[in-house]
Amino acid sequence: MTQQIQPAEQPPNPAHGSSTAVSSVSEANSAERFTDPGLPPHRHRxxxxxxxxxxxxxxxxxxxxxxxxxxxxxxxxxxxxxxxxxxxxxxxxxxxxxxxxxxxxxxxxxxxxxxxxxxxxxxxxxxxxxxxxxxxxxxxxxxxxxxxxxxxxxxxxxxxxxxxxxxxxxxxxxxxxxxxxxxxxxxxDTGPLPGTALEQTWWDEGEYLIKDPEGGRILAADVQLGSIVHVMPETIEEAGHDLLAEKGKAAVILLRLKPEELNPPAGREDWAVDGIVAYSKICTHMGCPVALYEQTTHHLLCPCHQSTFDVTQDCKVIFGPAKRPLPQLPIMVDEDGYLVARAGFQEPVGPSFWERG
Structure with missing residues (x-):
């Protein structure tokens, strides 16, 4: 359907003269020049x-x-x-x-x-x-x-x-x-439901920590002061076709500070080994990998949205959009000095955009 807009009349321009005769001629020419042509004959389909x-x-x-x-x-x-x-x-x-x-x-x-x-x-x-x-x-x-x-x-x-x-x-x-x-x-299919997958990871009591991706158990004595090590559960390969999903949830970073620099909350005094602590690598904001460590301030930084966590304060959020600390993995050493999980995560890992108790 087409619409045809009828033009409004244009007033005479004073700059062209003030003569009544000239004005009358201009108006007549204008009216003649803008005569409504009407609609074209309709062509039926x-x-x-x-x-x-x-x-x-x-x-x-x-x-x-x-x-x-x-x-x-x-x-x-x-x-x-x-x-x-x-x-x-x-x-x-x-x-x-x-x-x-x-x-x-x-x-x-x-x-x-x-x-x-x-x-x-x-x-x-x-x-x-x-x-x-x-x-x-x-x-x-x-x-x-x-x-x-x-x-x-x-x-x-x-x-x-x-x-x-x-x-x-x-x-x-x-x-x-x-x-x-x-x-x-x-x-x-955009992601797992929080009540199922994210509350369960591959970590469990007695699970050895191995380096990611090269593998191999980790001696507590080999973890250097100020270092950061990316680790996985030793038996993660048994996940089969769920391997990628399980690796994504089980990613952990291992750090070593001076024992006196740590301020563990009540009930977590034995979750570290001689200053060695382990935290989930998944940012609690949108799930990006937290992998940047500032040794002098003991701050972990998420590169996606700059959420910053203080390792000396149980990975408390000190900057950015994240709303809760990184979940901590309790660890201990076996009789040979290798690092092993004391238990699995005590809270869901990953983003916190769902309501959680």
């Missing part, structure tokens, strides 16, 4: 004059909406049906992830593309396309004009043909109703 063409266009729109529904169902099938967690071999799992990503992308493209093209084809072929003139008026119309505007909107809804084209209406409802299901599955 084939669907406007041929009921069979209109029915054919209706079937085409409905077919596009049905293809959109199939695309949405294909997206769900790709999400559910293509398994990659069960592959133990790295390259097999990588190939399965690649296949899943391509299948989801193609099916979602079909769903959105056909829904959009169907809506455009519907508007181009079946909705009215008469030209109309809309005259300028005050910002707020009269009550009669406002009532007419409401009537025009109602007419527009009626002109879409939803009431008399149930095939289009029903297929559109089906395509629009199925489309959000894909988003539900995508949101579900």
């Amino acid at each position: 084939l669907v406007d004059v041929d009921p069979r063409a209109a029915k054919r266009a209706e079937r085409q729109v409905a077919t596009l909406f049905i293809l959109s529904m199939i695309g949405t169902l294909g997206t769900l099938a790709a999400i559910i049906g293509i398994e990659y967690e069960g592959h133990n071999e790295y390259f097999d799992r990588l190939a399965a992830v690649s296949l899943s990503t391509k299948a989801i992308g193609f099916a979602l493209f079909v769903s959105l593309f056909c829904l959009g093209v169907g809506a455009v084809h519907w508007a181009k072929t079946l909705m009215p396309d008469e030209e109309r003139v809309d005259y300028r008026h005050r910002q707020r119309g009269t009550d009669a004009e406002r009532a007419r505007a409401v009537a025009i909107l109602k007419d527009g809804v009626a002109e879409t043909g939803l009431g008399r084209r149930p095939l289009i209406r029903n297929t559109l409802i089906g395509a629009a109703a199925l489309l959000p299901l894909s988003a539900l599955f995508f949101f579900r």
Whole structure:
């Protein structure tokens, strides 16, 4: 639908002279120059004059909406049906992830593309396309004009043909109703639920600390003052197809300070070994790896959003958006002097954007 705006009359310019005759001539020329040309003759489309063409266009729109529904169902099938967690071999799992990503992308493209093209084809072929003139008026119309505007909107809804084209209406409802299901599955896969995965890590009593990634148990005597060591549980490789997820949760940093510099809270006096402490490497703000250590101040820094933790105060947050300290892993030494976990984490690791007791 096109709109034609009627131009307002232009006042005479005083700079061109003040003569009444000149002014009259200018006004006459202006009126003649801006004569309303009117609307061009309306050209009817084939669907406007041929009921069979209109029915054919209706079937085409409905077919596009049905293809959109199939695309949405294909997206769900790709999400559910293509398994990659069960592959133990790295390259097999990588190939399965690649296949899943391509299948989801193609099916979602079909769903959105056909829904959009169907809506455009519907508007181009079946909705009215008469030209109309809309005259300028005050910002707020009269009550009669406002009532007419409401009537025009109602007419527009009626002109879409939803009431008399149930095939289009029903297929559109089906395509629009199925489309959000894909988003539900995508949101579900954005991360683990806090009440399950993040409250359980691979760390447990008797689990030896090994260097990450080279491996090998760690002697307490080998940890130098002021050093930082990245560690993992010794048996983490037994996680199988969950190895990457378990490694992400179990990442720990090991530091050594002078014992008198530590100020452990009540009940945690024996969680360190001669100044050696172990904390979760996962920032409690958004889960980024905390790996920057300032030896002179004993501060740990998260590089993503600059949350800063004081190791001498049980990794208390002293700057940044994080809301709680890094969880501490209680450690001890065995009879041979190797570092071993006294127990697992006593609180969930990771971000704190969920309510936790």
